Structure formats: structure tokens, C-alpha cells
Amino acid sequence: MARPNTNSSYTTFLKVYTKLFRAFGPQHWWPGDTPFEIMVGAILTQNTNWRNASAAIGRIKKTGLMDPARLLAQHHRIPGLIRTSGFYRAKSRYLRAFLRYYVANYRGKVTGFSGKSTDTIRNELLSIHGIGPETADSILLYALARRVFVVDAYTRRIFARHGFINEKMNYAGLQETIEQELPKSTKLYGEYHALLVRAGKEFCRKNEPLCSNCPLGTMLRPAR
DNA sequence: CACCAGGCAAGTA
DNA sequence: TACTTGCATGGT
Numbered sequence: 001m002a003r004p005n006t007n008s009s010y011t012t013f014l015k016v017y018t019k020l021f022r023a024f025g026p027q028h029w030w031p032g033d034t035p036f037e038i039m040v041g042a043i044l045t046q047n048t049n050w051r052n053a054s055a056a057i058g059r060i061k062k063t064g065l066m067d068p069a070r071l072l073a074q075h076h077r078i079p080g081l082i083r084t085s086g087f088y089r090a091k092s093r094y095l096r097a098f099l100r101y102y103v104a105n106y107r108g109k110v111t112g113f114s115g116k117s118t119d120t121i122r123n124e125l126l127s128i129h130g131i132g133p134e135t136a137d138s139i140l141l142y143a144l145a146r147r148v149f150v151v152d153a154y155t156r157r158i159f160a161r162h163g164f165i166n167e168k169m170n171y172a173g174l175q176e177t178i179e180q181e182l183p184k185s186t187k188l189y190g191e192y193h194a195l196l197v198r199a200g201k202e203f204c205r206k207n208e209p210l211c212s213n214c215p216l217g218t219m220l221r222p223a224r
Numbered sequence: 225c226a227c228c229a230g231g232c233a234a235g236t237a
Numbered sequence: 238t239a240c241t242t243g244c245a246t247g248g249t
Contacts, residue, residue: 030230042230049229052247086246090232132232152230197230206228 012164013181016216017188020195023215027194030142032057035110037066039102042138043094043130044085056085068108072099094130101128110144118146133171141193147186150193151175154200161204162216 032038037057045053057066059081065071071078078092085091101124106112113121118140125136133151140146151174160167165174182188203214 045229046231047229047244048231048246049248052229055247084246086229087231087244088246090244094232130232134231138230150230154230193230200230 013178014183016159016162016164017182017192017195019216020199021191024195024198026191027198029190029194030138032142034066035143036068036102036108037061038143039098039139040066040095042135042143043098044082044091046087046091046094046135048086053085056082059084068099068103072096072103075099090130094128097129098131113144118148121146122148133175137175141186141190145186147184147189149175149179149182149189151178152193152197154204155193155196157206158196158200158204158216 030038030041031054032041040060041053041057044056060066060071063077063081065074065077065081075092075096078095079088082088082091082095102108105124121144122136122140125131125139126133131139137148137150140148141150151171155178156165156167156169156174159165159174159178165177169177182192199215
């Protein structure tokens with residue numbers, strides 16, 4: 001099912017990347033001091049403005065609980081700490097489920113993952129209640145430095161609006177399409193996703209379908 | 225006031 | 238399989 005990856009097949013997606021990088025420069029993603037903080041952020045930012053998730057992260061750090069074992073031991077404090085990130089009851093359960101997994105299986109250390117394949121870890125993450133494809137891939141890419149392309153709402157919106165992909169394609173299909181057409185580089189994947197979020201926030205909002213000032217400029221095509 | 229934000233799970237037909 | 242709904246706060 002994976003078709004051959006010729007040079008010409010990925011030029012469009014690579015051109016988009018180049019335009020975005022020239023427009024915005026490096027984004028230094030994921031914002032976070034440690035892999036664990038990135039993991040927490042990946043859960044807290046689900047369908048939530050990063051500002052709100054970031055405030056919750058700051059509260060956890062300020063309380064001295066940005067540590068897997070400590071946070072698990074003090075899990076009853078999580079709802080109060082993350083309330084402003086929204087969906088806080090659900091996210092508290094999600095975070096606790098992840099903490100149990102991470103502490104029990106890996107002692108809360110990223111080094112525990114070495115030797116495990118990306119697919120294995122991904123399947124483990126997806127088996128945790130509250131961790132879906134985007135959250136799993138964000139953790140894999142930005143906390144564990146695994147080469148997976150993170151697909152999110154901005155990715156789908158931007159590419160669909162420019163006519164590069166079908167808006168209704170599911171996560172796996174979109175991810176496969178993108179990965180097939182890009183050089184296999186972890187660094188590139190990380191920067192690209194960050195740039196898509198940046199571009200989406202500024203130029204590809206839901207109620208601004210024309211993207212008049214989009215850095216992709218003339219690449220804009222009528223939706224099909 | 226309405227709408228949106230770096231999703232996911234569960235329910236319905 | 239393909240929609241729809243609940244989850245919740247804070248900014249614009």
C-alpha cells in the first residue's frame with residue numbers, strides 16, 4: 001500500500017515546509033523543560049488553548065510536582081492544579097492513567113524506552129485511556145525523539161484548504177500520506193508540525209477561509 | 225453574546 | 238461504519 005517514494009512525490013509538502021520555515025523561522029518545539037513536562041503538556045492541551053494548558057503546567061511546577069512518581073503519589077491534587085486547562089476531571093483521569101503506566105513500567109524515566117520499537121511504545125500509549133493518536137505521537141516525537149509525524153486539526157485544515165489532501169481523510173491515512181512524501185527526518189517532522197500550528201494560529205482560523213495573508217500565498221488553491 | 229482552542233471516548237443508528 | 242455528544246475553562 002505504500003507507494004514508492006520518489007523525489008518528485010514529496011516536493012509539494014517540502015515546498016510548504018520551506019515557505020513556512022522562511023516565514024516563521026525555527027519554533028523551538030515542544031516548549032517544555034523536560035520530556036516529562038512535554039508528556040504532561042500533550043495531555044493537558046487536548047482540544048485546549050495552549051495558554052490554558054501552559055498555566056496548569058506552571059502550577060504543577062510551582063508546587064514541585066512535575067515529577068512522575070511525586071505527581072502519581074499526589075494525584076488527588078491534580079484536578080485543582082489543572083482546573084484552568086479545561087476538561088479537568090477527564091484530564092485528571094487521563095493523566096493519572098498515564099502516570100501509572102509510566103511509573104510502573106519505566107520508573108518515570110525516558111531511558112526506560114530505549115530498546116523498544118516506536119510501534120511498540122505507540123501501541124502501549126494508545127492503550128491508555130485518554131491517549132489517542134495525536135497525544136501518543138506528540139509524546140513519541142517531542143518527548144522520546146521518535147520519528148512520527150504529528151497530525152492535528154491545523155495540519156488537516158491547512159492542507160485541505162490548499163487542496164493538498166482530502167479533508168475527510170482519517171488520522172492514519174493523513175499521517176501516512178505526509179510521511180510518504182517527506183524525507184525521513186525526526187528534526188524535520190518536529191519543526192514542520194510546529195510551523196503548521198504557528199501558521200494555523202495566525203493565518204488559518206476556522207472563520208477566515210480566505211487566508212489572505214498566509215505565507216503560503218500563491219500556493220492557495222480552491223478547495224476541491 | 226457566540227465561537228474557538230495543539231482530542232478523546234462513548235453513545236447512537 | 239459514520240455521525241453526534243460530553244467533557245470545561247478562558248480568551249477574543
